[in-house]
Amino acid sequence: MKKDKVVLAYSGGLDTSMMVKWLQAEYNMDVITCNLDVGQEKETKGIEKKAWDLGAINHYGFDAKEEFAKGYIFPAIKANALYMGTYPVSSSISRPLIAKKLVEVAEMEDAQAVAHGCTGKGNDQVRFDITIKALNPKLKVIAPVREWKFDRAGQIEWAKENDVPVPVTAESPYSIDENLWGRSIEGGILEHPDTPVPNDVWDWTADIINTPDEPEFIKIGFYQGVPVSLDDVEYKPHELIKKVRDTAGKHGVGRIEHMEDRVVGLKTRETYEVPASETLINAHMDLEKMVLTRHQKLLKYEIDHKWATAVYQGLWVDPYKEDLDAYINSTQKNVTG
Structure with a gap:
């Protein structure tokens, strides 16, 4: 029987790497990964190979720096956008672009769901959920971290048991x-x-x-x-x-x-x-x-x-x-x- 498909916002880190395996196991879905370059300094080389190694059936990588600058940062400049008069909504404006790309990939791949790595206590879950549902109400939104019962030690143990690479470097407290x-x-x-x-x-x-x-x-x-x-x-x-x-x-x-x-x-x-x-x-x-x-x-x-x-x-x-x-x-x- 053909499996349903889910498009995952994939960073290549431990959390979203675990999600590839977890969505396969818990939801019995084929996973398609999606990564955007919105100007982060973090090295993106090797992300696609890691996704394939984890069992993704397809991967999409977008160089979205120019689209992000013109379509999202420029409107923020015009609006002198400072939340509470202080914060220039830098993370806030990247989320609708990522959500838009997730929906575009889901529609191209005829996927039934999209997934993101947001927790249950932050703002980003709201930004993703609202934007995805507004762009395509038929898509199911899955947020694995909201369902997980792991602490960090349990998360690393699960990752090792399921052949998810665990970084050997010391983890930043931030x-x-x-x-x-x-x-x-x-x-x-x-x-x-x-x-x-x-x-x-x-x-x-x-x-x-x-x-x-x-x-x-x-x-x-x-x-x-x-x-x-x-x-x-x-x-x-x-x-x-x-x-x-x-x-x-x-x-x-x-x-x-x-x-x-x-x-x-x-x-x-x-x-x-x-x-x-x-x-x-x-x-x-x-x-x-x-x-x-x-x-x-x-x-x-x-x-x-x-x-x-x-x-x-x-x-x-x-x-x-x-x-x-x-x-x-x-x-x-x-x-x-």
Whole structure:
């Protein structure tokens, strides 16, 4: 009898590698893996081979950096997107793109379900579940971690028993999500708000003591609300964002630590590293001050906050966000310079 198929968002790490075997065993489904490059620094080489070795019947790898920059980061810049006035929704905006690709692959493969690796206490489960169901209500959404009863030791034991490769390197105490727009770091000592953030958390930004003594000035050119050039040289969107990220990070720009209201009702101390978004959003906001009327700015300030909250809550494909986009886009016609 032909088995049902499930498309798994696959990172190549221990959790999603276990999911390939677990979905085969627990759901008796054929597994198709899907991986996106959205600008994370993590090495993606070897992910496809690992998926095949685990028994996946097909694998899809997407270089989605340009699509992510133009279709997701650029709208966030136009909206000056800062959730709670602080967090530039870096992880939030990558989820609808990943969900979109999962649905596209599922439809191409005639799969009955999609699966993701989100836990039951984070925001990402909401973002994935809502977006997938909005794009294709017929697809079943499976979240193995919400069903697992393992602690970390039990997880490693299960992996070994089921021939899932277990990394031999020491495991980081942090959970890190990374893309072109920012790094999100949580877990370990970071769960204690009364404890300062350790220096080993930071990767893209220099400590102030190690930054250059002399300032560095950059010239960012915008066209209708989006950055198009750096120091009078035009770049592809993802290239420009990375160049700004590297320059700003070298000068210690882009460290965020704040208390955040999660979608699921928790308050948590969140730590982010966002040199490009902090630089580009501030530049965009200043340019808007030069070209928008007083009343446009007043309304846009309110709309921007609603946009960031909607995206944070997983409403990327909601008509409500489309309405917010309509006003924001109408204000950007003269945001050039």
